[in-house]
Amino acid sequence: MNDSQPTESDLKKALNHLLEWCAEQRSDNALTSVNVLPDTGLGQAEAGRLTANLSLKRAQSFQSPGWFAHMDPPTPWVTWTTQAFTAAMNQNLLHPDTGEIGRRMEAKVVAALAPHFGMDGGHMVPGSTLANLTALWAAREIAGAKEVVASELAHLSVAKAAHILGLPYRTVPCDRAGHIETDQLGNLEGSCLVLTAGATSTGSVDPMSPMPKAAWVHVDAAWAGPLRLSPTHRTKLAGLETAQSVAVSAHKWLWQPKDSALILFRESKTAHQALSFGGAYLAAPNIGVMGSSAARAIPLAATLMAFGRDGIAERLDACVALAERFAAHIQADPEFELWAPPETGVVAWRPVKGEVSALRERLAAQGYFVSQTKLDGEDWLRSVAIHPAIKVDAIYEAARNQ
Amino acid sequence: MNDSQPTESDLKKALNHLLEWCAEQRSDNALTSVNVLPDTGLGQAEAGRLTANLSLKRAQSFQSPGWFAHMDPPTPWVTWTTQAFTAAMNQNLLHPDTGEIGRRMEAKVVAALAPHFGMDGGHMVPGSTLANLTALWAAREIAGAKEVVASELAHLSVAKAAHILGLPYRTVPCDRAGHIETDQLGNLEGSCLVLTAGATSTGSVDPMSPMPKAAWVHVDAAWAGPLRLSPTHRTKLAGLETAQSVAVSAHKWLWQPKDSALILFRESKTAHQALSFGGAYLAAPNIGVMGSSAARAIPLAATLMAFGRDGIAERLDACVALAERFAAHIQADPEFELWAPPETGVVAWRPVKGEVSALRERLAAQGYFVSQTKLDGEDWLRSVAIHPAIKVDAIYEAARNQ
Structure with missing residues (x-):
């Protein structure tokens, strides 16, 4: 030993x-x-x-600018070293004795980010699946929500959270572009309505202004949330600030390693009180779903300091522009089909002839990675702009010359 | 940029x-x-x-052998560098495309560890709070559990999980040493019984042999689970192999950084099927509470390879022996009081005269850290043997000379 x-x-x-x-x-x-x-x-x-x-x-590298596939980012190298710090310190945010620095750093990060979403606080969680579960739990406790309503394009974690919480789950259809049909929402008096800002398959943003009246409105902004930090694109999420809670994945468009996400509340004190458990060895109440919890704010703080708000916005704007450029190539080319103009950096596209999966495999053989999804029961390619320097022209050329 | x-x-x-x-x-x-x-x-x-x-x-260091306080371990340095690898690769275990290596590594780690607990598989989660939630969720789905029953010393995450899942929670008293009173369990026909192997405040292990009959039995072995890897101490958890599910924290007695834990099932295929959600962009079902998920098996695999089973056992045995040595000092000294002989490396103790918190603070000023808890409504010091080289003699001397 x-x-x-x-x-x-x-x-x-x-x-x-x-x-x-x-x-x-x-x-x-x-x-x-x-x-x-x-x-x-x-x-x-x-x-x-x-x-x-x-x-x-042996691992697939998201650091490659040929990666135009899933919502998994290239991580800045400062997160590699600060993640090593985090492992060495091994702060436990459950208890002030064991996580003072981590708790204070998380409070600073939340305080810096929450106002961009119109929220007054919140906490970090290991992924937006847990953020959504936390929000729906709060809706059940605080607003007495008796059902969960979301669009047919909502993330599977919303249905999962409703199921875990024992709440019935009702879906509402979307229009072709992927927006929830607001005239089909029905009675939301006892409901937690979940709107999606950045659907997984299409990147579409549900209309949020004016916000529908419901017992509680939660916005799953796991994907598109960070656009609120971009002066150019923040209006795409207009109305989000009137929700009761917002989920944002930092391990998507804030370029963090897994598992890093935020659950933000408009009235975080009330929410945290409703989600608190105490215990004999705890000096402070345990808030939220997690117990022992890593100092995931430390790599995020390092990234925010490294890039600054301007740098975050610059990278987001670059990603959105690259997706639009790629979509323009696809739309102009009769050999390809575009599902809908991309709203938030996600492009659903496919060849008019031939198998979707075959094209995906041929691209992968050349080092270009796109993913695959189903829309209206049919196969589509799906390209997610999460690398700020994706080689979109080269990927389009490679797809053309198959 | x-x-x-x-x-x-x-x-x-x-x-x-x-x-x-x-x-x-x-x-x-x-x-x-x-x-x-x-x-x-x-x-x-x-x-x-x-x-x-x-x-x-600025962070409190768990690397110090003066740390005899909470369940937060000194992490081996190989976890610092492999955690940096994990941040760089940023594998996402949600999808085979984005997490092939992480998924395979996790499968290998689970396959290596599960048989020591009599379980046939499972998966990793970010902490035993989620492991307990996952287990109780499985109990509700598979066994139709209608209530959760646990001892008054069960971890607060058990009550929290029951609450989230909408299941009534019933507690059963413990004897003085911290063991659930098995003759007071009552009717468990429709119940998920949660037994604790290593209570947070006392380290006590509920009797598990013979295992009480219930719709589902889950063992929260977050703390003491790894003792199953020690030939010397594995019998302390005899009977655990007859449970339906077992939770083990790797970020406790397997010396991992947060957030690293395992939920193991005796019939993992059935359990995973019951906890699966699908989705349009997923090539494999999403199993369990988490969605996107880090490759937390990579630092754990590195640690298991670095220490080997013998090395894990050697460190566990050293921790248990140090706790027993400290308890012997306390028991022999009329100035101090011992709650009960330590079963699994957790010592509850206090001075006969004077304030518990004052002694804790004076020890901290000398670089010796112990934690505090409540037992039967009274303050006790709590010392957790998680560092294999704790200076127990020096801590005892320092406590004596106050």
């Missing part, structure tokens, strides 16, 4: 794996045969080297 | 903060005044330096 501290050389060697990975990715087919729980340990340096070979050097 | 890759020098400088932190901790009182969302960005290197000053150099 040798738990000595790492030396400079240990850490440098470990980080060289990251640098090699940045320069080129190598493949090693050893994952199948490795024993992750050997009887006798290999030591930390060797385990780190092996893990680099087994995972780092 | 400059998102270039880090240089060797960038990463080395960032990691030097970690090395400085290992050598000594420095304080910097700038957290109050810092602006985490400046208009103009500072760049990644400067933001990383600032974050090190604001957080790393």
Whole structure:
């Protein structure tokens, strides 16, 4: 049992794996045969080297500008090092004794971001699936919501949260562009209405101004939420500030590593009180779904400081522009079909002839990655602008020349 | 907007903060005044330096052998570097396209650990609060559980999960040593019984052999679960293998950074089917509470490979022995009172005279950290053996000489 501290050389060697990975990715087919729980340990340096070979050097890289596929971002390198800090400090936000710095950093990050959404506070959670669950839980406790209503394009986490909470779930149809049909909402007196700002398959934003009257309105802005930080695009989410709660994924358009998201409330004190549990060893109430919880605000704070609000907006604007440029190529070309003009950087498109999946595979063979979805029961390609330097012209050319 | 890759020098400088932190901790009182969302960005290197000053150099260190307080472990340094890998790869386990390596690594880790608990599979979650919620959700879906029953010492997450799921929650008294009174369980025909293996305040393990008959039995082994890997102590959790589900925190006695835990099922295929949601862009069903999810198996796999099963057992045995040694000091000294002999490394103790909180503060001033809890409505000190080299003799001497 040798738990000595790492030396400079240990850490440098470990980080060289990251640098090699940045320069080129190598493949090693050893994952199948490795024993992750050997009887006798290999030591930390060797385990780190092996893990680099087994995972780092084999993983699909979202750092590539050929990635125009899922909602998984290239992470700024400051998140790699601050995530290492987070692992070393191992702050636990559950208790002030064990997470003072992490709690204060999270409070600062929430205070800096919440006003952009018209909210007065909230907390961080490991993903917008939990943010949506937290919001619906608050709606049930505070507003006595007896059902959850959302569009047919709402994220599956909304139906999941309703199910966990024991609330009936009702869906409302969308128009062709993916917007909830507001004249079909029905009676929302006892309902929690969930509107989507940035649907997973289409990026469409439900109309939010004027906000429909319901017992509680939650906006799932997991994808498009950060556009509120862009002077150019913030009006796309006009009305969101009149909701009772908003979910935003930081591990999408704020370029964080998983698991990083925010649940924001217009009246966070009331919400946090309704979602509090106490305990014998806790000096402060445990708020929300999570118990022990990592200091996920630390890499986010580092990123916000590194980029600044201007830098965040610049990257968001670049992503939106690249998606629009790609959509323009598709729309002008009779060989392709565009589902609808992209609203928030998500493009649904496909070839007029031939298999959607075959084109996707041929693009992947050239290092260009797009994803696939179903719209109205049919296969479509789906391209998500999350890398601020996507090679959209090259991807279009590659798709054309198949 | 400059998102270039880090240089060797960038990463080395960032990691030097970690090395400085290992050598000594420095304080910097700038957290109050810092602006985490400046208009103009500072760049990644400067933001990383600032974050090190604001957080790393100010955080309470669980790496100290004077830490005998909460269930927050010193993390092996291989988790710092592999957590950096995880942030860089940013695998998303939600989708095979975006998380192939992370999914395979998690499957390997679960397959290696589950048999030690008599379970046939499961998945990773960000903490045992979510593991307990997942288990109770499965109990409701599969066994039709209509209430949740647990001891008065059960973790607050059990009551929270029952509340979220809309299930009534019933508590059962414990004996003085902290074991659920099995003759007071009542009718469990429609119940999910939650037994605790390692209560938060006392470390006590509910009797599990023979396992009471209930619609579903879940064991919250968040704390004591890893003892199943120790040939010396595994019998302390005898009977656990007959439960339907088991929760284990890896960020407790497997020395992982937050958020890392496992929910294991005796029939995982059935459980995963009951907890599955599909979606238009998902190639595989989304299992469990989380949606997008980090590759938390990667640092855990690195740790298991580094320590090996023998190394894990050696560290667990050392922790248990240190707690017993400390309890022996307390029991032999008429100035102190011991709640009960420690079962799984958690010691509840206090001075016979004087304030519990005053002693805690005086110890903290000397670099010795213990936590505080309430038992039978009274204040007790609580010491958790999670560091394999706790200075128990020095802590006892310091407590004596107050």
